[in-house]
Amino acid sequence: MSQDDLKLSVARAAVNYVPEGKIIGVGTGSTANFFIDELARIKDRIAGTVASSKATAERLVSHGIRVFDLNDIHDSIPVYIDGADEISGTGAMIKGGGGALTREKIIASASDRFICIADESKLVTTLGKFPLPVEVIPMAHELIARKLDALGGQARLRLKDGKPFITDNGNVILDISGLQIARPEELERIINNMAGVVTVGLFAQRGANVCLLGSPDGVKVLEFDK
Numbered sequence: 001m002s003q004d005d006l007k008l009s010v011a012r013a014a015v016n017y018v019p020e021g022k023i024i025g026v027g028t029g030s031t032a033n034f035f036i037d038e039l040a041r042i043k044d045r046i047a048g049t050v051a052s053s054k055a056t057a058e059r060l061v062s063h064g065i066r067v068f069d070l071n072d073i074h075d076s077i078p079v080y081i082d083g084a085d086e087i088s089g090t091g092a093m094i095k096g097g098g099g100a101l102t103r104e105k106i107i108a109s110a111s112d113r114f115i116c117i118a119d120e121s122k123l124v125t126t127l128g129k130f131p132l133p134v135e136v137i138p139m140a141h142e143l144i145a146r147k148l149d150a151l152g153g154q155a156r157l158r159l160k161d162g163k164p165f166i167t168d169n170g171n172v173i174l175d176i177s178g179l180q181i182a183r184p185e186e187l188e189r190i191i192n193n194m195a196g197v198v199t200v201g202l203f204a205q206r207g208a209n210v211c212l213l214g215s216p217d218g219v220k221v222l223e224f225d226k
């Protein structure tokens with residue numbers, strides 16, 4: 001079974017978590033893209049979506065699925081469905097490999113439940129092998145990189161085609177490698193408190209409620225106490 005087969009299997013399983021007649025939050029990345037394609041099959045059963053990136057909004061619209069601005073939604077969102085770069089046994093995650101971490105965290109915070117969809121390679125004992133993304137205001141990236149290095153990692157400015165990668169919000173990303181994240185909630189607070197940081201891609205204070213994990217033996221359902 002290929003990794004794409006596993007992603008497709010969890011995307012299909014996630015459709016069962018979509019409530020009828022509601023607006024749902026939709027994540028970003030290759031696994032989320034499989035989910036969007038599956039969601040298209042049941043689009044008449046939902047009221048619409050809120051997208052965590054411009055790319056996701058474009059894909060949803062290309063399927064004829066309605067996309068709302070978060071500012072126009074006044075109720076809580078019942079579910080947010082998204083992938084992860086790593087997920088721990090307690091539901092804490094590293095996200096932002098696709099650069100959409102800030103909008104992902106905003107929509108996750110507006111949602112009652114976070115359903116993580118991932119292939120089994122994403123499940124780890126300790127977060128940190130995947131470089132931790134941090135979205136930063138451009139004028140502060142050198143300053144923040146020094147502060148992040150002092151935490152014991154090595155922060156590198158994310159590049160695309162030889163130039164700084166620019167997020168949907170007009171900011172840059174530092175990827176921190178070499179971290180072993182023993183206390184994700186504490187590290188999330190420390191990094192979020194640095195002036196110039198927009199968001200750290202640690203989702204620990206608001207982690208996943210459920211993880212649908214794709215494996216060759218089928219989709220495993222991990223539930224986390226929240």
Ligand SMILES: O=C(CO)[C@H](O)[C@H](O)COP(=O)(O)O
Nearest residue numbers: 029030031083096097098100
């Ligand atoms: O956080 C994300 C994007 O910002 C993605 O959820 C994460 O990178 C996983 O992506 P994929 O499903 O392609 O492995």
